[in-house]
Amino acid sequence: MANETKFSEQESLQLIAEMIKKAKGSYHDTGIGSLLWGAVVSIASLMSYLQREYxxxxxxDIWWLVFAAIVPQVYISIKEKKNMKAKQYDEDVVNAVWLVFGISIFGLNFYxxxxxxxxxxxxxxxxxTMMKHFSDGRPDEAIRPFTPSLxxxxxLIYAFPTMVTGMVKKFNPMKIGAIITYGLFILSLFTESKYDMLLGSASALICxxxxxVILRKKYLAQTKPNV
Structure with a gap:
């Protein structure tokens, strides 16, 4: 009877360990979410700069890529929720933050x-009409309304989901990335708007x-022995 109880305890511990391991293979823990957003936003920001520069x-509109990135995130999150045997409550928080982030980016672009x-x-x-007046005597020029330094x-918004994810998941590279991005935000206040787009591209890579990439390598290293 004692042996049977001991065996049951071992089985329970093993089952819990397996459930936790499966739960950690989430959209964010695997690095897929970060790679997706990093690639999409970096490309969109860089292309915006190139359009302005050349x-x-x-x-x-290249920023429709961001809206397109929301679709796989929602799909994968729903799929994971159905397949996940061990529930991680922080996963709902992180998913919600990233979903709101995506909608906010789309809203800003719409604005x-x-x-x-x-x-x-x-x-x-x-x-x-709005006019541009030159102090050197050149003729005034009519200008169209625009949103300055958007x-x-x-x-600034890029840093938000990154910091939340880093804090919830206890993942230092994201915390550091968010802090650097806040610094890039401050820098962008003193630069020409077209260079802000380059800073945005850099922020997406850093954030x-x-x-x-780090998450993905870590995840693959953890799952490789179990294949």
Whole structure:
């Protein structure tokens, strides 16, 4: 009877260990989420800079990539929730933070594209226009309404889900990435807006892509012996 009890305890401990191990193979713990967001946002920011620097326009708004990134995140999160045998309550928190982050980025992009157009329409209805006045005597030029330094807000928002994930998951590379990104946000306040886009691209790499590579390697190293 004593041996049977001891065996049952061992089985229970082994079962719990296996459940925890499976629960850790989540969207965020595997590094997939960080790699996805890091790649998408970095590419979008870099392309925005190149369009501004070399004066060309893509057929579609490159920031639609960010909206596209929300779809696999929702799908994978739902799939994991169904398959996960051991529930990690912090996973719901992290998933919610990243989902809200994605929606917020999409909302900012929507704001950036809609507000200048609507402002221009309202100005035209009132019968006046915005002008650029040159102090060196050059003729004044009419300018279209725009949202100044919005890239700085993007950078600031990038740090939020990164810091939360780093704190919840106790993952230092993300904490460090978030702190550096806050520093890049401060730097962006003193730079030309087109360079803010480059800082945004760097922030995405520091916040997500590099930590994602570290997470992915760590996850693969942990799962390799079990294959």
């Amino acid at each position: 004066d060309f326009t893509l057929a579609i 950036q594209n809609i507000v200048p157009v609507q402002t221009e329409r309202l100005i035209a209805e009132e019968g006046w 890239s700085s807000f993007y950078i 997500w892509f590099i930590p994602g």
